[in-house]
Amino acid sequence: MLKQLYIKNYALIDQLDINFESGFSVITGETGAGKSIVLGAIGLLLGQRADSKSIKQGAEKCVIEAHFDLSRYQMEAFFEQNDIEYDAEDTIVRRELTAAGKSRAFINDEPVALSLMKELGDQLVDVHSQHQNLLLGKQDFQLEVIDIVADDEALIAHYRESYEKMHATERELEDMRQEIARNQQQVDFLRFQFNELDAAGLVDGEQDELEQKQERMTHAEDIKQALYETDTLLMNEATGAVGALRKAASSLHSIEHVLPELKDLAERLNSCYIEAKDVASDVSGQLEDVDFDPAELDQVNTRLDKIYDLEKKYRVETIGELISQRDKLKCQLDAIDNSDDALTSLEQRLQKERNDATEIAEKLTKKRLEASHLIYKKMIASLQLLGMPRVTFQIQIDKADLGPKGQDRVAFLFSANSSTPLLPIAQVASGGEIARVMLSLKAMISGVVKLPTIIFDEVDTGVSGKIAEQMAQIMSDMGQNGRQVISITHLPQIAAKGCAHYKVYKEETDSGTKSHMQRLTNDERINEIAQMLSGSDISSAAIENARQLLKIS
Known part of the structure; x- marks a missing residue:
């Protein structure tokens, strides 16, 4: 999990050094206060491309550093394979940018390629943003969700090996056909040359x-x-x-x-x-x-x-x-x-390899079908809790030609009520409905993939009230068993569920606008949530409502 985040000279941040807790935490702040800046800094630690314009104006260098506790996640093999010192309780990931446009990445103080930092980052933190909601309509994402739940990684690897072997033979066969065609065009000339030299x-x-x-x-x-x-x-x-x-x-x-x-x-x-x-x-x-x-x-x-x-x-x-x-x-x-014989032999080899790949693909399809039934049950239960009592969710798996990921064409079908026919989810779901579907999927996936940290960036878009409370409960449940879930939110119902509450705010100074982030005390949380409830003029009713949400007397 993410234990500590240190940022220096990044965008509007002079210096930030803050500790995080396990479980469910929330980050709030007004629009434009700098929440996206903090998220952008974390993104750089996950291997995203850097822009020298992100460095605070006037600074020569920007430093972003995070400390992770990986003691629950058995990640030693990654460090051994890449010859990096392993410290399960304090893994340090650091990114440095210079005004000259240079970027350096470090893992446990050892310089590494950015690609390696990204590979590690993919195993440390999952950042879910509104942009990621667009993935819901992508077949690759839908198939990935099914495969995660199916736990079919070994079978996929076996299939991919078989498919690549078949694909290589297909290319070899095509090359042979082209070669035969070229040779047939010049066979008379080749025979004349041979006869001349032989004679x-x-x-x-x-x-x-x-x-x-x-x-x-x-x-x-x-x-x-x-x-x-x-x-x-x-x-x-x-x-x-x-x-x-x-x-x-x-x-x-x-x-x-x-x-x-x-x-x-x-x-x-x-x-x-x-x-x-x-x-x-x-x-x-x-x-x-x-x-x-x-x-x-x-x-x-x-x-x-x-x-x-x-x-x-x-x-x-x-x-x-x-x-x-x-x-x-x-x-x-x-x-x-002898080209006809060679061609026939290669065609027979290709057919055998296609049969082998098809056999494995059918096993893959079977596992995916089993996983789709499980996903269906969990999604219906979760979405009903999130205010969609008549929701219908179905995973349609159709047979397609053999491809790099098997022979399955996947579609997530969705209907929010009984009067609407099942259609591809991206075509019929509203923004709020998609947000709830994605949260339900993430909650389900998190039980399978043991990611140390999951960050939700305004996953509450398009919801409020009771639904927001249910979303908060789902994220809180995800944060159990040592997992860390952080939600950037505008909703008081979600903010009140956090075990830890952080606020991002701006400050106008003589040297310009600066962004800060601090962990709130109980009294500060009451005021923050009351302000989220009633606006800048905090009423006594809002204070009382905030206390009730926080369950503070």
Whole structure:
């Protein structure tokens, strides 16, 4: 629950530091006194967008801070998941705005993203305003009310997972159909390209081998001349190096018995002779193999020209890329040829997933129908207490196409009396009737959703007298069991029901208009409620009436 609210330099508020109680509290004040300012400050703590114009004129910074007691609400998991220090008895939420337009958010003095502050705020405070009454005509809001009472969160999560899986398959199927349509339009061209590349008989590495062969054949005469000269220098009978090495080695061997140290030199020369002889044999072999065939060179050139033309045509640089392009075309053509089978398979998968989602949606519908009966009973009982003895309230659930929230189309139907047919509530209910319906819904929901704090902003619009007393009783009952309910009201019947009463008022000073808020004592409450009853001139009858409302003697 909200324990303390501190506001500094916000709109007309210089500084406000006030404590709140559990149970049912009320806030009163004249129109324009600043009640909406206090509510706006709380809204900033709930993650609403900030406007630098909200900062008090002349101030550099605005600070809004609230302390919450969360010890009854098991919210530790939120703080653990977001790595924020947890203090159940004193959770601090703070928002700072600067005149320069900067905004900072803090939870327990740790800087956080505004989105995270909003996520926490949604779990701390529910602010119900007249604007929120407009939600009553929205199908999403109506469905949310049913789901809260049905307590079907786990089933909704299961359905959403199944629906998203089905929806993804629907997109995949649509993409496949579009792809098939595009491929069918160009299948002849794709087949021509594949046939061209396939007919080329491409072999990986072939281009390098042909280019090397082309290089050798183009320079065949130079190669042959070099090999011939080398062969002559090595093997000439008179001057050849091989014969000279053999003779030199033989000469040294002939005298090694006289000069033994020459033996190693003779062996080295002999090794040179053997190696040179071997090289000479290889050169002679290469010389015999060198042959220039113009017809073969023409074949090599023709083949390379074909490869080069294909590479240019398909905008690649290697024969490997051509082969890759050929294989890709083959896959595309196979996909086109087998597209009917693939399409049928995907359609069957989609149908199974749609059946699965429908099965879960039907379970969801069943739970919602059960919840709608419970809501009907509670709403009729509550609305009859609020001065509508002949009210009829019905929840109509029709089957619709599968959507993100199931297959249910929801409508809240309403009739305030027996002579009026049941119609969608937004079409037939007056402002006062809608206010009573929303209060009844909130009271019912509050028993399911354990929100620490609920704030009603002038929920009493369009009602008075006995009905206002009943509304006050409902809010007072909501404030039991440690829950905190705060009502901003103009009605004395509601103000008198509060366990704590706060007044917002304006003060004209030399430095301008300022708004203040204070908790009223019993005597101050009597005067405030008497003024609400009779206006600025408080009569003794109004004082006595106020005492009776407050049950103060």
